[in-house]
Amino acid sequence: MADGSAEWFGFPGAARVAGLVGEVLLVPLPGHSAGHAGVAVRDGAGRWLLHAGDAYMYHGEIERAPPSAHPAFAPVQQGAQTDAEVVRATRERLRALRRDHGDRVTVFSAHDPWEWARLTTPLPAPAHPGD
Numbered sequence: 720m721a722d723g724s725a726e727w728f729g730f731p732g733a734a735r736v737a738g739l740v741g742e743v744l745l746v747p748l749p750g751h752s753a754g755h756a757g758v759a760v761r762d763g764a765g766r767w768l769l770h771a772g773d774a775y776m777y778h779g780e781i782e783r784a785p786p787s788a789h790p791a792f793a794p795v796q797q798g799a800q801t802d803a804e805v806v807r808a809t810r811e812r813l814r815a816l817r818r819d820h821g822d823r824v825t826v827f828s829a830h831d832p833w834e835w836a837r838l839t840t841p842l843p844a845p846a847h848p849g850d
Contacts, residue, residue: 725744727744727746727759728767728816728820728824729812729815729816730746730747730748730812730816731747732746732747733745733746733747733759741760741761742759742760742761743758743759743760743761744758744759744760745757745758745759746758746759746769748771748772748774748809748813749802749805749809750774750800750801750802750803750804750805750806750807750808750809751772751773751774751796751799751800751801751806751809752773752799752800752801753801755772755773755774756772757769757770757771757772757774758770758772759824765823766823766824766825767823767824767825768824768825768827769816769824769825769826769827770827770828770829771813771826771827771828772828772830773796773799773828773830774806774809774810774813774828775796775810775813775828775830775831776789776792776795776796776828776830776831777789777792777828777830777831777834778828778831778833778834780810781810781813781814781817781826782814782817784814786810786814792830813826825838
């Protein structure tokens with residue numbers, strides 16, 4: 720693995736996972752727990768998919784302005800976090816990543832069942848060709 724000195728879309732400390740065929744990076748997402756990182760994978764079309772892990776658990780935390788937490792998840796997150804201020808800063812950086820680079824990066828957390836369903840459900844075919 721690389722030394723973690725790379726910067727990825729403004730996130731410092733990204734480390735490339737060596738020995739894999741594709742591009743896979745560990746991206747530090749501090750605040751939730753010591754050493755917490757997301758996993759970024761580049762697809763064949765050059766787009767990135769970032770699994771943010773426990774950096775957030777509900778899409779409203781990074782998609783809405785102002786951010787909104789899910790009432791069922793908030794107590795779990797607050798009880799597990801190591802630094803509330805760093806968590807907020809990490810989420811703000813994820814919001815900025817989504818806003819500024821959403822055409823090149825899809826950010827998700829598999830903890831969010833609604834977000835996961837949205838990302839894994841195929842879109843219906845257009846009713847008319849060319850739509």
